[in-house]
Amino acid sequence: MKNLEESIFLEPATLAEALRFQADEATRGLPLAGGTDLMVQWEAGVRMAPSRVLNLKGLAELHGLSVAGGSLVIGAGVTHAMLRRSPLVRQHAPSLAEAAATVGGAQIQALGTIGGSIGNASPAGDLAPSLLVAHADVEVASVRGARRLALSKFLVGYRKLDLAPDELILRFHVPVLPAGASETWRKLGPRAAQAISKVMGSYRGRVENGHIADFAVALGSVAPTAIRLPQTEAWLRGRALNADTLDGAEQRASAEVTPIADIRSTAEYRRWVSGRLVRGFLEHLASL
Amino acid sequence: MSKIIRTWTVNGESRTAEFPPMRRLLDVLRENLGLKGTKEGCGEGECGACSVLLNGEPVTSCLIAAGQVPDGAELLTVEGLEQTEGGRLLQKLYVEKGAAQCGFCIPGMLIASYAYLRNGARDPAETALRDAHAGNICRCTGYAKIVEAVQAAAEQWPAKEVNRNQ
Ligand SMILES: Cc1cc2nc3c(=O)[nH]c(=O)nc-3n(C[C@H](O)[C@H](O)[C@H](O)COP(=O)(O)OP(=O)(O)OC[C@H]3O[C@@H](n4cnc5c(N)ncnc54)[C@H](O)[C@@H]3O)c2cc1C
Ligand code: FES
Numbered sequence: 504m505k506n507l508e509e510s511i512f513l514e515p516a517t518l519a520e521a522l523r524f525q526a527d528e529a530t531r532g533l534p535l536a537g538g539t540d541l542m543v544q545w546e547a548g549v550r551m552a553p554s555r556v557l558n559l560k561g562l563a564e565l566h567g568l569s570v571a572g573g574s575l576v577i578g579a580g581v582t583h584a585m586l587r588r589s590p591l592v593r594q595h596a597p598s599l600a601e602a603a604a605t606v607g608g609a610q611i612q613a614l615g616t617i618g619g620s621i622g623n624a625s626p627a628g629d630l631a632p633s634l635l636v637a638h639a640d641v642e643v644a645s646v647r648g649a650r651r652l653a654l655s656k657f658l659v660g661y662r663k664l665d666l667a668p669d670e671l672i673l674r675f676h677v678p679v680l681p682a683g684a685s686e687t688w689r690k691l692g693p694r695a696a697q698a699i700s701k702v703m704g705s706y707r708g709r710v711e712n713g714h715i716a717d718f719a720v721a722l723g724s725v726a727p728t729a730i731r732l733p734q735t736e737a738w739l740r741g742r743a744l745n746a747d748t749l750d751g752a753e754q755r756a757s758a759e760v761t762p763i764a765d766i767r768s769t770a771e772y773r774r775w776v777s778g779r780l781v782r783g784f785l786e787h788l789a790s791l
Numbered sequence: 792m793s794k795i796i797r798t799w800t801v802n803g804e805s806r807t808a809e810f811p812p813m814r815r816l817l818d819v820l821r822e823n824l825g826l827k828g829t830k831e832g833c834g835e836g837e838c839g840a841c842s843v844l845l846n847g848e849p850v851t852s853c854l855i856a857a858g859q860v861p862d863g864a865e866l867l868t869v870e871g872l873e874q875t876e877g878g879r880l881l882q883k884l885y886v887e888k889g890a891a892q893c894g895f896c897i898p899g900m901l902i903a904s905y906a907y908l909r910n911g912a913r914d915p916a917e918t919a920l921r922d923a924h925a926g927n928i929c930r931c932t933g934y935a936k937i938v939e940a941v942q943a944a945a946e947q948w949p950a951k952e953v954n955r956n957q
């Protein structure tokens with residue numbers, strides 16, 4: 504196998520320069536952000552050393568974190584450590600901060616980025632559910648121009664994104680938690696840190712006079728991508744937040760997901776846990 | 792590919808190294824700079840033995856292409872810890888409490904402890920302390936002695952070595 508040390512290392516100083524490299528197949532490099540997925544895949548030999556690597560670390564354009572137009576705008580290069588610590592993220596998308604705080608350990612959080620987490624396109628990526636329940640958009644760009652689309656459309660399938668070879672992920676637009684709404688994130692894995700989830704997910708919801716006014720829930724590791732549960736959500740909307748509703752939601756959520764069995768868990772267990780997670784989210788919503 | 796040259800501040804000293812940019816930071820530290828205190832356990836980010844501080848944050852040096860570390864970056868390895876008051880305190884307390892057995896995880900564990908304490912955290916419940924060491928695996932000690940050593944260091948931590956992240 505080709506040695507990684509032979510790969511050509513492209514070091515664009517600006518986003519425009521990076522996009523020019525990516526525009527042509529003859530100069531294009533594999534984007535490298537925190538390397539916490541790529542370096543492992545190369546080390547383990549499950550991915551070939553690429554001809555060229557495009558270093559994203561130096562691109563200031565990928566590093567912003569701000570609130571604009573009712574949304575958190577999070578650059579693709581923002582790390583898990585920054586998400587976890589940011590007062591803006593903790594206030595406006597608390598479940599995203601919670602999710603980032605359980606990715607790997609401190610060392611992985613300092614390296615891994617939100618762009619890499621979504622760019623890796625794994626159904627076990629811990630950040631996607633919180634972005635999905637917030638109806639987040641992703642903004643991508645190439646020399647042909649920029650475009651913005653819903654993350655739910657961007658996550659096409661297992662390891663598949665709606666991202667052209669010449670495009671880079673620039674940033675995420677995450678609508679802020681509305682007044683009166685709440686959200687949280689839960690993960691089930693063999694241990695709290697440094698372990699890939701068996702099932703995890705987030706919700707964002709709001710209660711009005713004891714009835715569910717809004718409820719969005721997304722789970723990871725139960726389908727080829729992280730997914731929302733539209734049938735369970737629709738059934739819940741307008742319902743009284745009581746014991747019958749919790750039972751019904753748990754059953755519906757278990758029935759709605761179609762997980763697979765793999766080395767980390769069985770399909771049956773994931774189905775059961777999915778229902779329990781949704782029940783737990785409703786209990787969280789009811790406790791506020 | 793052809794080599795690149797980088798100049799970093801390593802353990803307080805300006806050091807220059809020449810290497811293929813995709814070489815792991817771990818290998819540049821050990822082979823190019825001769826700093827063999829940093830260990831390789833797994834090579835996959837799981838064990839934390841290769842941890843160093845990069846601009847004040849603990850990172851696994853086995854997952855970093857050294858070319859990604861720009862000129863002027865500040866690196867602190869276990870060798871550099873000995874030059875700090877906090878590092879010497881940790882060294883003393885790890886020994887006193889029996890927190891090291893085979894010692895292989897210790898360079899990375901000390902880096903995690905130092906990063907945690909330098910943040911100014913005080914944590915009687917141990918939750919944050921354990922969280923700060925969650926990326927470091929020790930197959931010998933069972934962690935209890937390590938937690939004791941870090942708690943003891945927290946009590947005596949030198950105020951001038953507190954430097955909170957944002
Ligand atoms: C020990 C360990 C524990 C881990 N634990 C967890 C965990 O608990 N939960 C979890 O979710 N993940 C975990 N991970 C995986 C990993 O940390 C995340 O997926 C991480 O966020 C990836 O980000 P990165 O910047 O390191 O990506 P990289 O490895 O640099 O890149 C990942 C992919 O995204 C692409 N990419 C990156 N940025 C862009 C961009 N701007 N535009 C286009 N493509 C891009 C790359 O080309 C590559 O295909 C763990 C990893 C390790 C090593
Ligand atoms: S050697 Fe780097 S984490 Fe194990």
Ligand code: FES
Pocket residue numbers: 890891892893894895896897928929930931932
């Ligand atoms: S002391 Fe042996 S691995 Fe920690």
